[in-house]
Amino acid sequence: MPTYRAPVENVRFLLDDVFAFHGRNNLRGFSDASPDLIQAVLTEGAKLAEEVLTPLNAVGDRQGCTRHADGSVTTPDGFKAGYAAYAAGGWMGISVPEEYGGQGLPHTINTAISEFASSANLALTMYPGLTQGAMAALLVHGSEEQKATYLPKMVEGAWTGTMNLTEPHCGTDLGLLKTKAVPNGDGSYSLTGTKIFISAGEHDLSENIVHLVIARIEGAPAGTKGISLFVVPKFLVNEDGSVGERNGVSCGSLEHKMGIHGNSTCVMNYDGAKGWLVGQENRGLNAMFVMMNEARLAVGVQGLAQSEVAYQNAVAYAKDRLQGRSLTGAKAPDKVADPIIVHPDVRRTLMGIRAFNEAARALVLWTALQADIGHRSDDAAERQKAEDHMGLMTPVVKGVLTDKGFDNAVAAQQLFGGHGYIEEWGMSQFVRDARIAMIYEGANGIQAMDLIGRKLPKDGGRAMMGFLAEVQTFIKDHAEVEGMAPFTAPLQAGLNDLQGATMWFMQNAFSKPDNAGAGATDYMHLLGLVAMGYMWARIAKAALARIAQGPSPDMDDKLVTGRFYMERTLPETAMRLVRIKAGAETTMALGAEAF
Template identity: 60%
Template sequence: MPSYVAPTRDARFIVNELLKLDGYGNLPGFADVSPDFVTTVIDEAGKFSAQVLAPINQVGDSEGCTRNADASVTTPKGFKAAFDALREAGWSSLSHPAEFGGQGLPHVLAFVVEEFMSTANHAFAMYAGLTNGAISALIAKGSPEQQAKYLPKMISLEWTGTMNLTEPQCGTDLGLIRTRAEPQADGSYAISGTKIFISAGEHDLADNIIHLVLAKLPGAPESSKGISLFVVPKFLVNEDGSLGERNAVSCGSIEHKMGIHGNATCLLNYDGAKGWLVGEENRGLAAMFIMMNAARLGVGMQGLAQAEVSYQNAVIYAQDRRQGRALTGPAEPQEKADTLFVHPDVRRMLMDAKAFTEAMRALCLWGALQVDLSHKAAREEERAAADEMIGLLTPVIKGYGTDKGFDIAVNMQQVFGGHGYIEEWGMSQFVRDARIAQIYEGTNGIQAMDLVGRKLALNGGKAIQRFFAMVDEECAAAKGDERLAGVAEKVEKANGELKAATMWLMQNAMKDPNNAAAGAHHYMHIMGIVALGLMWVRMGTAAAAALNAGSDDTAFYEAKLVTARYYAERYAPDAGALRRKIEGGAAAMMELPVEAFATAA
């Protein structure tokens, strides 16, 4: 059976030593966030995830969810008890506003908890994760009455939430939705239509499910500009907050998926269900994107999560499995064979995973800090700068993070050899669960196009220029330490490749828009390489400072410096090859007629 230990030491290092969260004590919600407090939260969240959620992960995969004859859904064995424990512990309420029952703490801490939960049990964590996204949308766009009615019980997890976008005939192109909202005399709307791929759409974990549904009003434009957002509860809510009659929304079926079997992915039928408008008419997509952007950061974290848990299990296997001898001579002559750790190709896969997971964790948590600063920084210009930076990095965190997370999960399965292909070892589940993260909340191709087509040009390219300058400045500073000079030089060179790719896109997208689209995926990966490289420069700098200060945890910090070197040597050079792929343009990619793709008999 696979195992999981929350990487609490690494999380504490990032939050306390890299981000220095206690230095933001003047901002709302940060006042009590001392290193000791951070340590307590991280350690306890790690125990909860490892002891309560991880043991039911494989059960959720093998058992899955069951749709009953009455259209209700039963979650796998142990999920209900674990969700009750989660509700009681209050882990999901950390960063939500105190006025609605949350704890008002920084988003960074909530993101640490989200990583641990997603790593321990991806499918389970989605029930609370989607609720958090719905909460964000209602906080931003809900009326005071809607907020008072729904938010306290969603924050407490007495009720959960969903997002309903996709329909059988449309996914990315939401202008094609057919779900309709007919105004009623009492100010509500009758919602009718079918939504598919609705994660956590029906289940037995909470008393109510609050659906946020995209639909079109009569006479609305037949495009994405004609979409409105509605709140549609599974059970209607009475004036006193108690639950009333069942609404006309039901689970028609559960999707049979490649992975995340423990999460109920439903087809939902709305048959004149009672709903209420959230925000303005025909402005629903903007409201839903608040939820989607929050979800995209969480999905990027899921890429890290599956890489982390598969890495942990591969390390254990490589320590125990004995096959062959070291090329330089037997490492343990008294044994019949050496462990897998003596083989450079196994080391390559494990070092790739270590270098990715530690840097990706740093990037995700630094991104979460930008979310905090975008709302809470003291000055408007600081809030705007943080908002621009996380806007720029969101498609990178989601797209690059999940692409590499899946690659790492596959390679960690490879470490197991034939045993990795056998279900009981658990590596197959990690691969299958990781795969969805590249697809939902906007496929990674959409993330790449969002980055290249929208984010680079926002505000005259101010965010990407600030990113370039930040990388160059921090690399220049790191070169002063001989332990980091080589790392900084290689990350700086990768940043130069990113700048060159940016310039090429600016010059050639005007000639042919397909040039930008053809290179978008590679551009997103270059930016991911540079962003993680920046994290390694920062982590290396913090590790060197700790060693200079005489820390007694020398093994931890020295490993950071070695891994930083490995990243610079093995990841950073890929930026040049990707830049050259971008410069290949779109001509050959788009030239063949459609008929040429069909296989001739």
């Protein structure tokens, strides 16, 4: 049976030492988030993940969800109790304003808890995760009446939420959607259409499900300019806030999936379902993108989370499994063989995953902190810088962390040999669950194209220039600091490759857009490599400061792990640059009939 231990101390180190989280009392709500409170929240979140959610993970994978003849869906054994514990702990509304029943804590803390829960049980955690995304959209674009009607119940966990975008013929290109909305004359609309791949679309965990649905109002413009967003509850809500009659929305079937079996992925049928406009008519994508951006960052966390839990179980196995002898002589002479962790190639695999996990966690928390700054700071310049960061890094967090999260789950599985291919060890589930994160909320190729086509040139390239300048300033300020050279020198080389790739696109992509498309994924990963290299440099600075105060074996280990990243992972920027500069000629040379 796989195990999991939440990395509480690593999160505390990042918050306290690397990002000076507790020195940001200028941000609304941060003064209430004392170190003692944050420690208590992280400790309780870890307890929930380790003791409640983890034991249900394999159960959910084996049983999956069941759709009944009446369209209702039953979740796996124990999921109702697990979800109830999640809701009862107040985790649903941890960063929702107190006026709606939430705790108003920084989103950064919610992000850390999301990692713990996603490592423990990704399928179950998706139910509250989607609810949090729906609440984010309603908070920004919902009317006061809608917020008062839905948010308190969603924070409480009595109601859950979904997002409904995809249709059988319409995935990335939302302008092709066919779901229509007809005004009823009383401020409501009747929605008719079919949505597919709807996570948590129907289940038995909550008494109501609040669907956010994009549709086209009759007579609206074609394409994305005619899309509106609607709130469509499973059960209509009475004037006193209680659950009323059943709405015209139902689960037509459940998808049979590679992984996340414990989450109900539904085909949803809307048959004249009553819904209410969220935000402005024909401006639905603006409102939905609030939820989608939240979801993309959350999916990036899922990639990290599966990498972390797979790593932990691979380490435990590598310490226990006896095979062969060390190349430098027996390390366990009293045993028939040495544990496989003595072998350099096993160490290479584990160190690579570990180095990624720590840097990725730092990147996630840094980005979540920018979200808090963007929403809570009273300084316009500070907000703009934070929003620039969010725009630039959202596709990187989603795309790079899920690509690498899957790769790392496979690498961890490989250490088990044949046992990794056997279901009872649990590594297969981590691989299968991790795979979806590369696909949903915008497949990773789309994330790369979004980065190149939209985020990079936005505002004259201001976000990228700001990032390059920040990293360059850090290198300049710390290159001569004792102990920092193993971090700043490789980071400078990686930064040079990133600058070279950026310049190449500026000179070659406008005249030949295929060059941008052919190099987009490599560029996204190049930026991710440098961003995580920057995280390691900042981690090293904080670790050296700890060591200066007295011996610290944990910080010594951290520096070794960081040097591994700088020596063995960050140099991949050079390979990415070579690929980018190859352009699109051979990629696009063959005719379609040649494939």
